[in-house]
Structures are given as C-alpha cells and as structure tokens.
Amino acid sequence: MDVTLRDGYAGLLGTLISNHENYLSLTGGTELLLFKGVRALVGAIGGRNGGRLRQVLSELLQIPLNPDKGKDFEYQNVQYRFNLMLCIIWLLQRWPERLCEICVEARFTRSRFSDYYQELPFWIWSVIDNNLNYSSVTHSSEEVDSAVRYLVFSGQLINWQSLGSFLGLKRDSAKFALNSWVARTRMPQD
Template identity: 25%
Template sequence: MEQDSLWFVRPKPLEDEILSSWIVRLAWAQGLKLESFCFRSWGRGAQVMSGDVDLFARHEILKTLQICTGASYEQVVNTTFQPLIGTLFYDLPKQSFTSWITFLGNRNRVNRDRGLSFCPDCLRQDITPYFRRTWRLAFVTTCLVHKKQLICCCPHCDAPVSIDRWDKSKNYMESGHPITHCQRCRKDRTIRSVGISVQDNILLNFQWLLERTLAYGWVNISGKPIDALLFFRGLLMIVNILLDRRKTDRLRIGFLELGKLTNLINEPTKKRRMESLPISLRSEIMQTLGWLFEDWPHRFIGLCKQQKFSSSYLFDQAKYNIADVPFWLWEPTYLYLHRRYYAPSNGEIDSAADYLLRTKGELKKGELAKILGVSWLNKKTLNRYASQFTTK
C-alpha cells in the first residue's frame, strides 16, 4: 500500500466517528488484519494502535490518512479530540488522563479500563456501524436518541469493548464485524435485550445542555452567558469535590440524605477521577449535577451552608491558586460560603482598651480579645499595648 497514492477502497469518516473506529473500518475494507494494515501504511514500529490513538494521534498518521483516502484534513482531524481544544480543555497532554475524556488504559492489556461505551440501538440501526467520538466524553452516559444508558462491555461475556483486538487469535474473516462483534466471544454486541431505559428527564436535559455547550462554545446559566471552556473547568471542580473523600464528607452526607450519590458514596473503589469511573457512577454524578443546575446557585449554596461546607474546600481544587477558579463559580462561592475573619480597626481596639482600663483598672489580653469579638490578638496589637498588659 503506497503512502503517496489513493487506496483502492477508501471509506471516509462518518459523522462524529472516532479515529480508532475509522482505522478499524479501513483495515476491514482492505481485507487485512489491523496490525498488517498499520504495518503496510505506517511501517514497522509505528505502533499506531498501541496507545490511545484518538487522543494522541501523530501528525504523520493523520497526513497519511488524508492522502490515501482522499478525505480533507478537516475531516481527518475531526475524528480526534483536537477540535475540542479551547472548548472542553485547554490543551491535550502528551500522555495520561485528559479532562472529560474517558480513560482506556493500556490497549495491550486484555483487562483494560472500560472507557469505550456505545449504544447498541445506534449500532444496530447504522447502515455502516461505527463508534462515535461523543461516546468517549465522560459526561455522556446516555443515548439521547434512544433514551437508554450506554453500555461499556459485551452483554454476553462482560468483556470490555476493544475494537482494535477483534482479529486477535482467530482468523479475522471468522470474527464477525469488528464494530458490532465482541473480540472475546465473537457474539453480536447489539442484541435487543440490552440497554437500561433512562426516564430521568434531569439527566437527559443536563446531558443535552452539555452537548449543546460543546457544540456552540457557550452556555446560559442563570441568565448569564458563560464560555464553554470556563464552564467545563468549573464543572470539573465540582465533580472533584464529590469524589474527594478526604475533605468533603460533610457535603457527601448532605447529598446522601437527599437520596443522591448513594452508589458513589458506598462504592469502595479507590479511583478518584471522573474519566476512569464506571458508567453507572458517572451517570449518577451527572444526574446530581443536573439537579444542582436546575436552580443554580441556590441549591448548591443552600446545601453547602446546611453542611457547613466553606469555600476553601472548593478553592483547593484550583491547580495553582484561587485565580484558576472560573468567575461563574467563584462569585457565589465567595459571596455566600467564604468565612471572613473579622479584623478590628485601631479605633475599635483603642476604645476597648480605654474601657477596660477605666472600668477594671487593668488590661488583660483575653478580656480585650473577648470585647473585640476575636479569638486572638495580632502581633501589631500586642506590641502596641505590651507595656499596659498586666497578665498574659
């Protein structure tokens, strides 16, 4: 297969198709095993499918696909997550986790993380089955078309979805379609008996809002337009609060009393990132966030006040300093949850000191602090009245 000429069979990427799905379909169309197709197209050692090619696709891979399939470079790039830079996240890291993108784990491991989800009804109704890029977004847990929860494993053998392993150990011609058939048991994943119907309008409406935000680049919350990047950044901070068991026990108890996050709170898992959680727990988190944003920020502020949850716990989620907290989240949190420390003025301190000297004839640190309504006196005040204090 020449890299500077069109391939004889060259299906274009479908709407919202993910890169790994397209590469698998290209290999299938050529009548080649996936490893053979990648070797002939990019050479030995390219290891195209060994990592997360959807996230970390190299330029030479995309360029070869553009030249050999006749697709435009825009079509090719749209199969990756690069177009979401500046909307969903600031930039793509070179490895490891990416905000809001589900984690697949090591592709060379059979027992990999279940980060690739799908809707069986969508695959069954497709003329050409393919995996959507939307299905790898961590906040997408349901199919808005069929109103069913996505699944991330084979309904027959419970194997995690791994479309790049469909031709391992067996002849690829006997393994069924790589998109619709399980790589372990070779049975059809799109049987009609799978899929949990979602009747929760809060979850469906909130997911629709987030998908719309990603498409248009902004969202209207409580009558205020908010940039999509800043909105998703602040939303992830709230998610991290719900997942942090060290500092947010009081807030989690508040949700539990309302009948929310029951599975998440009782889950013994040590995973602390939204991107690596099972789809059932992610769905529960999104349902809770949808409930909060039905009346933002009143429900969030009311619950935090009830559980005595201060702003410092949320501001700790900022990577570097408090300036990293988006203004739409910082404003209500600071105004209603920030515990301000009272600092009396010099005039108030002088008046209190004069009162104690006039009525009791002596000045004590504890009595002065009690009159001023503070628990301790700062160093400047102690130095000013050092000669007048009778006892410590």
C-alpha cells in the first residue's frame, strides 16, 4: 500500500483542490452526497467503534489520531480534526480500495458502521455491504420485511432486540438489519 502523507500535506491537499471532480464522480456529481459520505466516514473513524481504524491509519500514515473521548468531531482540537480529514482525503484518493484494505487490517466490519447506517449514502453503503460483510447469517431485504410485518401483526415493538430474536441474529447483525429496513422504508423505529 503506497503512503502519500509521508511526502507532506501540501501534495495531498493539492489533489483535493485540483481533482475535486474525481471526488464528485464517486457520488454521481452531487456535493451533498459527498459531504454526507465524508461526514459518515468522519463519524465512523472518529467515533466509539473507530479505535482500531484510527490506530491502523495513524501507524500507516505516521500522524497522531488521538481524539478527546466523548467529544464530537466539531469539539475536537484543530490538529486532530486536520489529521482526520487528511486521512479521509487519503482514503478517497483510491476509493474504495483503501477503505477496504484499512478496514480489513483493522478488522472493522460492516456491523461497526451500524451507528451510521442511516447517514450513509449509496456510494459508501454499497462498498461496505459488498466488501465488509462477514456475518455468518444474512437475510435478504424480503426476509427482513416479512419479519417486520409479522412482528407488527403480532403486536410486538419493532426494535433490534425483537427483530434479532425473531431472525436469530446477534446484536450487531440485528441492528444492521433494522437500520437497513429503516433506511429502505424510511419508517421511524421505537
């Protein structure tokens, strides 16, 4: 894996400025979808489940990624935010290969994105779903829809616990199934 941050920040930032059409092409040309995707990546890498990703990125790119615990991105110090954004740009330079390589090395699977599933635009969701899904049990969207209909019919609350119990899924798989159903149907969850 080639590392470009060792050569300095200027070249990396220069590619962002001069190659912005390439980044927009990831999203079909929509700036809002690019922003939403970058925001979701910031949340996943900088969030509570992103410790291994931060460690791998920090070692690989030789930059510190040590957030203040419990603070959102906007409230972190400037150096941390700058370093995290450099990592995001670096990932986007060779999308989706770099994200997949880093996630595999950090053992960061699809279920770790479950907190951000509703925020993920298709250009990220499809990569995660197709490349980082290591769950032993998967259910089609039709099976999840059918399970939700049954739970509603039987008067049960629709939450990850009830869906997981009905489908025989563990916590992360159940949360992912519920979040994918919510994202597909845009229905509120209890």
